Amino acid sequence: MAITRKTSIKSKSPLSSLKKTAGRFRSVRGAGKEKFRHYISPMLATLHDEAFDDSEWIFEVKWDGYRAVAEIGPEQVKLYSRNGLSFELLYPRIVSALHSLKEDVVLDGEIVVFNERGKPDFQKLQQYGDNQSASIVYYVFDCLRYQGKNITHLPLVDRKEIARRVIGESPIIRYSEHVIGNGVQFLKEMVANDLEGMIAKRSDSRYVEGSRSRDWLKIKNHNTQEAIIAGYTQPRGSRNYFGALILAIWDKNKLRYIGHTGTGFTQNTLKNLYSQFQPLVTPTSPFHSRIPVKAGVTWVRPELVCNVKYTELTADGIMRHPVFMGLRIDKSAGETTTLDRPAKKNNNGGQTLVEAPLPEIHVTITNRKKLYWPEEGITKGDVIDYYNAIHKLILPHLKDRPQSLRRNPNGIADDGFFQKDAGSKIPPWLKTEKLRAESANRDINYIICNDASTLAYLNNLGCIELNPWHSRVSNIAKPDYLVVDIDPSDKTSFDKVIDVANAIHGILEKAGAKSYCKTSGASGLHIYVPMGGHYTYEEVKAFAELVAILTESELPDLTTTERSLEKRNGKIYLDYEQNKKGQTIASVYSVRPKRGATVSTPLEWSEVRHGLHPSQFTIRNSQKRFERKGDLFAHVLTAYTNIDKSLKNLGI
Numbered sequence: 001m002a003i004t005r006k007t008s009i010k011s012k013s014p015l016s017s018l019k020k021t022a023g024r025f026r027s028v029r030g031a032g033k034e035k036f037r038h039y040i041s042p043m044l045a046t047l048h049d050e051a052f053d054d055s056e057w058i059f060e061v062k063w064d065g066y067r068a069v070a071e072i073g074p075e076q077v078k079l080y081s082r083n084g085l086s087f088e089l090l091y092p093r094i095v096s097a098l099h100s101l102k103e104d105v106v107l108d109g110e111i112v113v114f115n116e117r118g119k120p121d122f123q124k125l126q127q128y129g130d131n132q133s134a135s136i137v138y139y140v141f142d143c144l145r146y147q148g149k150n151i152t153h154l155p156l157v158d159r160k161e162i163a164r165r166v167i168g169e170s171p172i173i174r175y176s177e178h179v180i181g182n183g184v185q186f187l188k189e190m191v192a193n194d195l196e197g198m199i200a201k202r203s204d205s206r207y208v209e210g211s212r213s214r215d216w217l218k219i220k221n222h223n224t225q226e227a228i229i230a231g232y233t234q235p236r237g238s239r240n241y242f243g244a245l246i247l248a249i250w251d252k253n254k255l256r257y258i259g260h261t262g263t264g265f266t267q268n269t270l271k272n273l274y275s276q277f278q279p280l281v282t283p284t285s286p287f288h289s290r291i292p293v294k295a296g297v298t299w300v301r302p303e304l305v306c307n308v309k310y311t312e313l314t315a316d317g318i319m320r321h322p323v324f325m326g327l328r329i330d331k332s333a334g335e336t337t338t339l340d341r342p343a344k345k346n347n348n349g350g351q352t353l354v355e356a357p358l359p360e361i362h363v364t365i366t367n368r369k370k371l372y373w374p375e376e377g378i379t380k381g382d383v384i385d386y387y388n389a390i391h392k393l394i395l396p397h398l399k400d401r402p403q404s405l406r407r408n409p410n411g412i413a414d415d416g417f418f419q420k421d422a423g424s425k426i427p428p429w430l431k432t433e434k435l436r437a438e439s440a441n442r443d444i445n446y447i448i449c450n451d452a453s454t455l456a457y458l459n460n461l462g463c464i465e466l467n468p469w470h471s472r473v474s475n476i477a478k479p480d481y482l483v484v485d486i487d488p489s490d491k492t493s494f495d496k497v498i499d500v501a502n503a504i505h506g507i508l509e510k511a512g513a514k515s516y517c518k519t520s521g522a523s524g525l526h527i528y529v530p531m532g533g534h535y536t537y538e539e540v541k542a543f544a545e546l547v548a549i550l551t552e553s554e555l556p557d558l559t560t561t562e563r564s565l566e567k568r569n570g571k572i573y574l575d576y577e578q579n580k581k582g583q584t585i586a587s588v589y590s591v592r593p594k595r596g597a598t599v600s601t602p603l604e605w606s607e608v609r610h611g612l613h614p615s616q617f618t619i620r621n622s623q624k625r626f627e628r629k630g631d632l633f634a635h636v637l638t639a640y641t642n643i644d645k646s647l648k649n650l651g652i
Contacts, residue, residue, distance in 0.1 A: 039084035040069050040144065041210035042108050045199055048217035051187035056204070058157065058178040059186040062197040062218055063139050064120040065112035066330050070098050070138070071145075072105050081330035087111065090129065094138045097172040104148045105166055108207075109140035109176065116563070119194060122307060123264075126326035140167055141176035141199075144207055152207035159207065183219075190221050191441055197221040221441045223310050225319060227258060228333045230286050231299040232277060240267065241274035245324065246293060248286075248302060250337045257291040258317060258339060261308055264324030273327075276304065305331045311436055313339070363456040372411030372464065378597050378619060380411075384459045386591060386619050391452040393626055394466070394589040396637060398455070401468035402433055402446030404584045408593045409462030416462070416593065422447045430454060433473045437582070448473065464593045467584035475533045476581075481636050482529040482540045483585055484547060485520070485575035492572055494523075495610045500551065500559055500572050501525045505605060507550050511646035516636050519614040521592035521600035526585065528633070532640030537581040543643050544576035550650075588633045589626070591619050601625070602632035 068087055071078040077098045079087040088095050091111060113128055114135040115121035124134055143163035144152050151159055164175045179186050183200055190198050197220040205215035228249060232242035244262035248255045265273075280300040285291075305328045310319040317339055368381030387394070408416035422432050422445045431448040449455055449466070458466070470479035484504060488497050501517055504527050508515040516528045531540055545561075551574055552559045560571040578585055586592060590600045601617035617625070 036084045042082050043207050044212040045216035045218040046214050048219050051183045053184050055181040057200050058180050058203050059183045060178045060199045062199050063110035063112050064122050064196040065110045068111045070107040103166050106145035107140045108142040109138050112137050122325045138173045139176040155204040157203045225308050226331050226336050228302045228336050229304045230302050231297045234296045241270040254288050255286050259319035259322050261322040261324050303333050305336050365460050373597050387455050387459050397587050398449040398468050400472035404467045406465045407462040408464050412593045420444045464591050466587040466590045468587050478533045479540050480533050481531050482544050483578045484527045485578050486525045487573040487575050489570050494613050501608050504551050512649045513641045513646050518588050518602045521598040528636050530636050530639035541579035544579045548574035548576045
């Protein structure tokens with residue numbers, strides 16, 4: 001069976017053999033080595049620690065891309081980086097669009113590539129040479145020359161207005177909008193949209209070339225850092241070329257160690273980086289003191305600069321959990337001298353959950369008679385009684401897992417809302433765990449449901465549905481199971497869903513991987529594969545994607561892995577994206593806030609046949625089934641799938 005689609009798999013994983021690249025990785029650094037002798041060095045912003053409101057300031061999006069200056073004259077267009085490297089061969093679509101402006105101007109902005117989710121993606125920008133159909137934009141936020149005259153002395157807002165008029169309605173060259181005065185709310189919007197951060201600028205500021213001014217301030221949402229590559233460690237396991245990069249900055253004419261990263265690489269980036277390192281290899285360490293790296297290190301001359309994302313800095317300035325994002329061709333090692341400390345300390349690891357016997361705690365239940373399902377006559381009290389009756393069955397599947405609370409305090413009459421943070425008014429006996437939320441750039445205090453009292457507390461909040469993480473707090477980076485969510489359209493018969501589930505089951509059987517099926521409690525089925533906490537989320541997601549691709553190849557007229565609802569053409573969606581860190585799905589045995597008060601119910605594979613429907617299992621009848629069959633999902637928590645063996649069984 002041929003697989004024609006490229007899968008997204010980290011090369012550190014045993015899944016690297018699945019990686020089918022669409023073309024040769026083209027080094028952005030190699031493509032942009034032409035450097036102009038005369039170029040404008042742009043004005044830079046100073047790091048600031050918090051948002052503020054001020055009517056004399058404007059606030060812009062901090063774009064995650066390459067800073068670029070465009071000089072447009074009557075005879076020539078130049079597009080280059082902040083250190084004068086030509087971008088003309090790398091980004092021909094932007095250069096072509098600049099030619100169409102037909103103005104004598106100099107513009108300052110940022111080159112950005114968007115990913116499939118419509119978010120600026122620095123790694124996609126790095127890979128643009130391999131996929132020039134990707135959405136690329138040159139966001140312009142300043143104008144330095146107009147009609148042959150230098151205008152850097154004009155107030156910023158006047159220069160921006162000139163830039164806006166010059167650009168017009170170009171789809172590739174766009175004006176970078178701003179808001180006036182309201183910086184606090186603007187940063188909240190950046191956080192909500194998971195953007196890089198914001199830039200605050202005095203509205204009357206002049207443009208000073210090559211200056212890092214406090215008239216321009218950068219306030220970050222994500223913790224990112226430019227770092228010098230000083231060496232690499234030997235690869236381990238299935239990893240090729242190198243293991244981790246040794247990272248540094250210049251500090252008082254000495255190289256200062258700031259951490260090392262072994263994540264964020266594809267097989268192609270590993271190979272390409274390794275080839276770039278070889279001419280730089282040196283027998284001696286560039287550091288003046290010993291650094292805390294245990295594995296054997298190959299040192300390189302400190303010339304290459306990369307961009308990394310990390311969770312927090314230690315007290316002595318070491319990055320925690322840094323992830324490689326790509327090389328920076330627009331930054332030189334000599335100017336990498338600043339460690340951008342985040343505004344607040346972040347705690348990604350949280351507290352260690354300490355097991356202790358919990359005494360009997362009486363949870364005050366309110367509004368037991370409140371109708372949650374008016375047509376069925378099912379109340380809030382019925383929900384609480386159901387969970388109390390089956391708590392020994394469901395608690396093992398909730399234990400030690402952060403809960404994303406879906407609250408429906410008004411029953412199924414409305415959509416309710418999601419709540420992740422426990423809040424400040426929780427009872428003192430309730431177990432919680434602080435974890436870093438990348439999308440919100442803050443710590444979230446998750447509730448951990450380990451006992452019947454906590455379960456009752458959640459039910460009293462209006463949690464009809466329970467949504468645990470796939471991993472436990474003691475092993476938060478590695479999920480215990482893989483999930484494929486079979487998601488049909490409204491017009492699809494459930495017998496077709498059953499056909500898809502059995503096809504997936506057959507593929508997994510061929511792979512030698514045990515799988516377990518349950519109703520979603522809504523319109524689909526969920527298939528679980530035990531992972532035993534042995535693999536990272538990225539590795540598990542990659543295997544899930546492979547299973548989805550194989551299923552789509554087997555049933556091309558019935559299934560799709562297309563995320564866009566509009567492009568599915570009525571086909572059943574094979575959702576493997578559920579296997580991301582922090583992603584949740586309704587727990588087995590969970591009631592769903594759906595018509596009929598359905599329950600997400602585990603099935604034996606012999607039951608997954610035509611005539612089955614999720615509506616058969618409800619809050620009124622499922623308890624007797626559970627008493628008769630026991631926990632059909634028990635092995636999901638204890639079994640283990642060897643992905644290497646599964647790949648070999650599939651002939652990959």
